[in-house]
Amino acid sequence: MGRPKTSASGASKRTEKDAERALNADSKSPTSNSKKRHATKETRSSKTATSPSTTSAPVVKRKRAQSEVPTADDVTSNKRSKTGRPSKDQTKSRSAKSRESEAPALPAAINEVPQDILTVFVFGTGENGELGLGPKKNEALRPVLNPFLDPSSPDAFHIVDFACGGMHTVVLSAKNQIITWGVNDNKALGRQTDWDGGLRDVDAESDDEDDTTLNPLESTPTEIPAKQFPPGTRFTQVAAGDSCSFALTDTGLVYGWGSFRDAQGNNRFGYDTDGNIIATQETPIHIRGLPKITQIVCGDNHTLALDTKGDIWAWGYNEQNQFGRHLFGRQQDSFVPSQVRVCRGNAKYIASGPYHSFAIDRQDNVWAWGANSYGQAGDPKSAGGDSAVLRAPVKIQPLCQKKVTTLAGGAHHSAAVTAGGQCFVWGRIDAGQLGVVFTPEQIQDENSIRCDDRGKPRICLRPTTVPNVEQAVDVACGTDHTLFINKSGAAYSSGFGFQGQLGLGSSDDVEVAALIKAKTVRDRCLIRTGAGGNGSIVADIAKRN
Template structure:
């Protein structure tokens, strides 16, 4: 499960300090916010300066070349102008060539950049020179044999000035010809557009995939567009769609809107610091829920997706912009006692609908899931969609290879025929029909179960779903589970495999337990669970909980915050590690808690829940923000019944928790029989 806050997520290996109760809404600066990677733009001024410099140098070389050419023409005793004109007409199809424009054009510029006024003045001067040269030529021819040396050179230069201007005018149209030809070199684009048009549900997914990227990277998402958009039509359903409506009860801090109670008082009660379970009046017709670190996602009976809570990393999948300000929601010295507005963002704290029009027509949602900063939905035909982002020790990793933060639902590529999703703080596990387990997200604590990739690829290499092992017909997975930074799967022989962070033995393995950097690279068999047929397995930040087909409740991992809920007399040197004060610090192996027949288990960061076969819910662990529902901020040492008027006569069927809040749900018409 996700950590208590975004800051905790960046340092999973460090021993967390106990949180202290803080009144009032946390300042916005304490919540993580997405940063923008705007690509710098270029004005191209440097290129213009270089072109101008090259053009000037080339002009001097041409002038020298023309002088040499004139001398050569005189030595050959030919008519120089006739020879030059014929040469250019043969080589250029009757068109004079301006050699000085060629280097400038190759550098991305043109000599035509001179102002028209300057060009016109040059033409007038050229005409005057031509007229003068005609008179000079007649005078020189009368003087005898030496006249060609004097008359030909200035005449040629003056004609070149005129030829240069004429060449500029004649070259204006040819230089513009290549520009419209460039797009013709990419005929594939319209073909892809036609292929997309054939699909019944045009999806806007590829657009966010290239937003904020350079033109060089835009082609990649475009090539992957058909895959990103998923099936063209609804497939054969195989996942069961929930239909039983639930009443949702919430408790915990709520100052970031994670309780979904809105921003104002309701029935005289503030939507924050809810000490015991309270019915959420904003949630009607809910059939499935999931809790992230500081946000929630729910599915309704009419196939709507609702989200609420923190939206800093777009985990809500919708726009929650609010122009209002914030204030201390518990300010006892406030003069405005009649004001029932807490100052919480109403768009975040009130459940709102997510646009899921990307799904093919007729598709139904079978499951919802949430990590610390992302949300996911699983369809009845096995496709997975998500939004938000993943975080690592250094901040945001990204949602996919090309997308830093996905603001709206997008198909997760590389997945199909998925039957179940579970989330850790910043990673996801998906189980498919064949029994393969796919993982993706942050892998900094080896929670993806893959061999570490090259550092050159960076943490984003884990954002594409990949199998975490070799699965066959003889050995495949039938269930999956996740803690904040560790993972599990149960195989077809009912054996549990674990990997990821193991500094508090949260995997159930003793390997390197007690070391800050203790991690399990690949899935390993948890031998201490071989005698148990596990039906559900979940994890918090440093502890884990499981229940079996026989209703046994097992816990293991970190002890000093009472996360495992074991009585103090069960610890000894054979099953625990003690601190310097001889207090138990780590429970090394899964251990049964007697007295409760479990049917469902759930965990928050350092809090745990179990529902028994009679629909009663128990909690234990860290409770600084009332997240145990016991009405106190003191740690709850052992599993304790949550009992208040709101849920006393209700049959609880589901529980979930984040960092500072928790949720339980009961069937809409289900009641616990009298006497239980």
């Protein structure tokens, strides 16, 4: 969900487009994880940030890793002692089972645990470990199998669900493990990642490229310790924002960690059990005040949850009306979950972009609210203003009664897939985000396309089908790129490609949705995709758990 990270070399390639994007960025968009990590690897390694008005601290660099990369699994041995009696580990295990049997019964499950084990392929740029390929691999211009998630390896994590955040990823394993990797500056990984090998003397001379080593605790998929959750907890879904993460249980509870960030760069997560403000939550905690939840999704700095009654709940920052209304009175605290006043008792599905939100009701109406500066929330009337915000949820009329099954949002564009396989896109178009080349007739139609002052097409006002992605089954929006999966299991991509997040083997932008032809996925039947700020994921079913 975060904005793409840029570099000095990237700026030289994209001066005109990058400058234009900077001028047109939403004025209220908060500082993202990607901006924190915008500095070079040397300055990123510094433990304290330096403001422009202060004297710069001495530059330090990361050291070569001093210890082995963490393994994917750590299974306790089940051997007996030489006497034939149970080992100490077995005795402890039996004691734990005895205590578990004496514990009060857990609430009945309302959410189904995913059963399909996925083969996960990643691509893009991971200069801070975002790809999860370990401390020596920080780029993949085409999809590569993540070895730590290889379903054919008994030592790897076997994945059943995943969510891409701004610069981190959260996944759920078949063994009920929550695994994370990527940037942990605001504790989005939910675990300890301090690394003694992270710094070295700047005066040490070395021309060896291999001397640059990523933090293995960030760049390697690693489990959040199970002790962080109550015994018997069973997870069914994960969600990720810019610097926050959440996990949903089978009984409808939500756990979260990390931080939300406002437009001024202030961090806030919520409250502890004593009512004290939490700026950054380092480990998972239960999100109180929510009823039985069946689905969770994240924007950059807000979270939505759907309950069993069909009500939608929101918390986090509401600076661009991501909650669909202004808060007041007893509900003015946005870090206490409150109801979104749309589809009350009638919602069946929710989705989110970084600063806008979606819902589908049981009558098959599609609703949206929040940021709409490029029409990403689907309202053509208010689209075009740099700070356009929908003050209340509105119906996206062209999508109503179309049996939409999936919605996704990028920074300034959105997409939808219907049960019949149609893929609709709308919003910002100047970098190929939508994967569609519009005809002269469409461009001249003011009800379809809005142009800028120079006559350049800028906004697609109406949901428009993507012609060369036949029978779509899934879609995901990164900050400024889009990934499509069709019924044949092929993946397509378009949009901003500077960081290799299109998986097409180059860093070029792509205007028309192009087939990802990598050998690794050529014979695969892909079913799911995900997109973050500078990395992407596609996956197929390896086997049923």
